[in-house]
Amino acid sequence: MRILIIDDEEDIRDVLQLILESVGYDVRIASNGDMAIEFQREEPADLIITDIIMPGKNGVDIITEIKKEFPDIKVIAISGGGGVQPVEYTPEAISTTAYLAAAQKAGAKKIFTKPFERDDLIKAVEDLVGKPH
Numbered sequence: 001m002r003i004l005i006i007d008d009e010e011d012i013r014d015v016l017q018l019i020l021e022s023v024g025y026d027v028r029i030a031s032n033g034d035m036a037i038e039f040q041r042e043e044p045a046d047l048i049i050t051d052i053i054m055p056g057k058n059g060v061d062i063i064t065e066i067k068k069e070f071p072d073i074k075v076i077a078i079s080g081g082g083g084v085q086p087v088e089y090t091p092e093a094i095s096t097t098a099y100l101a102a103a104q105k106a107g108a109k110k111i112f113t114k115p116f117e118r119d120d121l122i123k124a125v126e127d128l129v130g131k132p133h
Helices: 010-022 033-042 057-068 092-106 116-127
Strands: 001-004 026-030 045-049 073-077 110-113
Touching: 001 010, 001 033, 010 026, 010 116, 026 033, 033 045, 033 057, 033 073, 045 057, 045 116, 057 073, 057 092, 057 116, 073 116, 092 110
Parallel strands: 001 026, 001 045, 045 073, 073 110
Antiparallel strands: none
């Protein structure tokens, strides 16, 4: 099973890659949406795990674009908050919820708010694509 991880934060990419490779998945990482779409076209993944709030293409845009070419791709969306809403009237938790809801509408099958538990992530991956062989 091949998994493509998309996150602009190197530490997050590295941790996700380490977790998923430790249980036997084949993992490829991308630091932005354009790189991810190129990787998906070269060697399609069975599952994409994407951050939502990133510079350039955000996760919702990436999900929408990849789903057009690969409608059966499974997607997990993750977000730690942030965004463009002014904090004084939009708490981070609300903006994170809104972003993750938009990701689900775009086609994400599972969503996580950072930080999340290692075992919860592994279970979500197994639910979507099965255990690695």
